[in-house]
Amino acid sequence: MTRPSAIANVTDAGFDARRVRDDFPALHQDVHGKPLVYLDSAATTLKPRVVIDAVADVYARDCANIHRAVHLLSQRATARFEEAREKVRAFLNANDTNEVIFTRGTTESVNLVAQSWARTFLREGDEVLITELEHHSNIVPWQIVCQQVGAELVVVPMTDRGEITREAFEEQLSSRTRLVAMAHVSNALGTVLPVEELTGLAHERGAVVLLDGAQAVSHVPVDVQALDCDFYTFSGHKLYGPTGVGVLYGRERLLEGMPPYQGGGDMIRSVTFAETIYNDLPYKFEAGTPNIAGAIGLGAAIDYLKSFDQEAVHAHENAVLRYATKALGSVAGLRLIGTAPGKVASASFLMDAVHPHDIGTIVDSEGVAIRTGHHCAQPVMEHFGVAATARASLGLYNTTEDVDALIRALHKVKELFG
């Protein structure tokens, strides 16, 4: 199994995943006496040394609150925080840093739009359109707000390959659709949705579009102006950055018209007991002391990614995924779940007569970390008539050797359950 490995690990474009592995301290450890094989990047990516250092450096050197004091440490912290915002703006190709709001993560970004935009502007009889393959965090906030305002949640069904087609989408889209919220990339299946086309259709009906980019940002190019979406959300920790920080991109015109999501410090211009005047964008939506080190760490993660040719990184990941798809497909009794053409980064699967939880424990004992369960996407599980799947997912540091280790571990599963 060593021969084909050599091909997919150094792509023609010159991205060398084996060398990149040196940048990730967490990769270099043994678990249960075996070298770690990390195939759970869809849950969270590992962090490169530069990100860890950037976070540590904030606390070691520029440890101060931001936007508040005149002293030097606060100036430095504020400058670095705002530099991070500019890095995110450039990464998403947003028009202006006013449109980049730091949150706790995708979940909070979606909740912000649900409670600020949707709760204000939706009326009884309006419809919110989502898809069958959404993560719970792009379902539940809409259920909550629909209940609050009397709107209806409508779901676009997916195909048995795990795709959302234009036809299925158009069938559910109506003149009552006010908001469309959908994943850019599915976390349970790896499907890339045709979001540009679907956004166009939604806009023709006058609906606002939110894209959940949690699984997309590290695997496909993102340009919010080209996508023409109204909101875009992602989490730092799935982009090689720290946990506890995420982003909401919003079109300035929409953000301007939205009431604050939370009240507190930083989001105000002046406060009296009679009246509070809110701060300008983006601060209006950033109440309280934010995750300063987290945002700076996210900026460092973006810098790190930019040091590679993004196309080469994506080509490498796709090559490893193709290799994995083939290798998994050759394991007798194994069935892949989610087979949309052009899918990225994740392979969900089932094995005859072995529950995913047992697969997870056994491969873990071989040092291989995968995710098993419903992946916070229970409607997807329901579609396939299962309670759970096993999922191997990739980051830029994965090689075909990791896939080989997974396959060897799966053979252990078969031995034990023989």
Added chain:
Amino acid sequence: MMDLRELYQEVILDHGKNPRNHRFPEPHNREGRGYNPLCGDKVTLRLQLDGDKITDVGFMGQGCAISQASCSTMTQAIKGKTVEEADALFSKFHAMVMGEADADDDFESLGKLAVFAGVREFPMRVKCATLGWHTLNQALRDEHREATTE
């Protein structure tokens, strides 16, 4: 290093593949529904309680080898037992899989259930081993609530 064979004993693999009492008994007068939110596994347990005695018991549902084998061996162990005896078994079983110190010498009294001692080394799997027992507990006490492992 962890020893998988400690967890996946032959008895567990056997009961996981061919669970015993995997049927609903007729008649029955108690039902419990169990749910493990971590993995989505579900189990429904039905039993006939005559006075204080569990005269018949069976379960349906899907889950991993550990949870299926645990339900299977549990139904075998509690059939013909009183509620009090079943409660005592659950306490001992729980202490064993949680790795509580004073549980150490007591495995023999658990009979076949002692094969789950290996679960102690796998904290992520304790809930799989106890799902059936939580469901039993609920069936014996309250017919209409769903038991969860949380």
